[in-house]
Amino acid sequence: MNGKAHLVACIESLRIGRVEPLGGDGTLSAIDKREVWAPLRVTRTGLAGDEHGNTRHHGGPEKALHHYPWDHYRVWREEQPHLAPRLTQAGAFGENVSTLGITEADVCVGDVYRMGTALVQLSQGRQPCRNLNLRFDEPRMVALVLESLRAGWYYRVLEEGWVRLGDPIVLMERPHPQWSVHRVLQVLFGRRIDRIALAALAELPELSPRWRERARGRCDEPVSLSAPAADPARG
Template identity: 55%
Template sequence: MAGRLQPFGPKGVPSGIAKSPVDGPVRVTTVGLDIDEQGDPRHHGGPEKALHHYPRDHYAGWRQELAGQGGNVAPLDQPGAFGENLSTVGVTEADVCVGDRYRLGTALLEVSQARQPCWKLNHRFGFAGMSRAVQGSGRTGWYYRVIEEGEIAAGDRLELVNRPYPQWTLQRLLHVLYVDRLNYAALAEMAELPCLAESWRKLARQRVASQVVEDMEKRLAGG
């Protein structure tokens, strides 16, 4: 999936969150799909967030929950609803680990971090609590860095080729980040994971040093 910049939200900020399926092979570089765009390069895209993966497995649950909240379920009619580039069935945050390497097409990808949902999801789905719901559910999706550039296409099989940290599933990572938030032993271990994005390792170090959980309000609700 890929998207072009469009005005988004009440302030019309440029965003590429609305992504659509792409036919045929697409070039993948160290900063993502060569036909994809991001409106906020400080927080989206780049080498540590080159590709976003969101499991199609989660869509049915979100459809039910959003309908109950009066939200907009229309984006769920096709893959790309969460701004993801990759969508699969049969693998979730419980199955994927930090540092996993996957062959997809001719590209080699490495799991760098889970997603930290932001306020844009609230507008995307017409539900002011959507970013918090995604964070609280652990159904966040995840990002890859690109180890070897190449081409990918819809229907390519995602093949695990290496798993250096099987004890660090994304489910566990998210539990430490959002539930057991001042588990200093886990945070210290997290800070030493060489495959984890540096921004997450820094966050872990700061929590250990300050013994305080950082403010997430601006990210979740917008400024």
């Protein structure tokens, strides 16, 4: 990115969760994130105090912070009115960071942001897991999120620091303006197989290793009219 760093948003809600049973089968999850008003330490693996029920697929350095736009909530309420009672405040999608004014179309893989005093880099979009179905008591929720491309995204932490409610999020660097999260989601989860785009994604160094692997795998898929199925274990 050329030019000066600039403000893209401010943190409207900052949230962490504790592992608790979710749904009728007792699945352990920390998807229920509660708002925190005090400053929080940002470590290489996420916000201090934030837990994960399945550490194999949730959290870790490549998915240290989950960001979901508050902008989407109104659209969800309009499209799925039966879910409206669960969409009255941020945190419904298990996000750590909620903002207004930026969505998947406005952020790109590899973007580097100053968030409070921490420095973070956008590593991948979100591939929701079955916990989202349980959270909303809606068996189609994972499919709805992927079809809508309103999935949110994750950051890795380049420099640890502190964040708090109201802190600015400042774009410092944008090495891949052609790879918005919206486009990445389209390429990886859309119905059409674009092998050229998938091959390029597979070589994108700032994209998380797991999503580069997924891009390579989709390159080898036969042409199909169906979108790829979501992995029920991964968030």
